[in-house]
């Protein structure tokens with residue numbers, strides 16, 4: 630029987646139960662000092678943007694196993710300590726609610742963000758923390774810093790990682806409907822989001838060879 634790497638308990642909290650004990654330990658580790666740890670903020674939801682074509686990777690990278698867990702489940706595990714609910718945009722997932730892209734599929738990560746912002750707003754979450762499905766290791770404390778920022782903020786080195794006001798859901802869907810730029814950075818600039826710097830690099834798995842870069846870090 631297949632092992633489910635991420636499971637939700639009755640309260641909707643997720644835990645990683647993959648086969649690789651190191652991987653379980655890695656995702657269970659607090660990403661900042663004990664005093665910096667967050668309990669999930671009731672106002673913040675999370676989304677894993679996971680609807681891309683993986684054309685450089687050559688097969689569906691979100692489902693790729695890395696140290697006993699699917700790549701997408703590393704992102705879900707990273708969001709879990711900070712978020713009161715977690716959505717997956719662009720695919721179905723056993724443990725998380727799936728949300729459709731807005732205004733339609735195929736517009737890139739911003740379409741997933743617009744869909745998830747809409748779902749978050751409808752459930753009363755004021756902000757949405759976004760991650761791609763391909764960054765299994767994040768700099769320590771990065772998501773906590775985003776959660777502590779005011780309003781909108783994004784990671785300069787990887788703008789798919791950010792925190793966004795759900796009140797902008799319709800504005801973003803309109804922007805995409807009217808053929809606005811589809812780059813996350815363009816949207817971040819349009820709404821005056823604060824750029825957050827990182828000390829260590831963020832490694833995206835875009836190609837199968839990128840796993841070797843993770844091993845070096």
Ligand SMILES: Nc1nc2c(ncn2[C@@H]2O[C@H](COP(=O)(O)OP(=O)(O)OP(=O)(O)O)[C@@H](O)[C@H]2O)c(=O)[nH]1
Nearest residue numbers: 679680681682683684685718719737738741761762
């Ligand atoms: N929901 C949603 N997510 C997307 C979409 N396009 C890309 N993403 C996600 O956004 C993140 C960054 O995208 P890329 O790294 O370019 O991923 P990709 O488009 O699958 O990869 P390439 O085809 O190689 O460019 C990844 O987590 C993707 O899964 C989309 O149209 N909808």
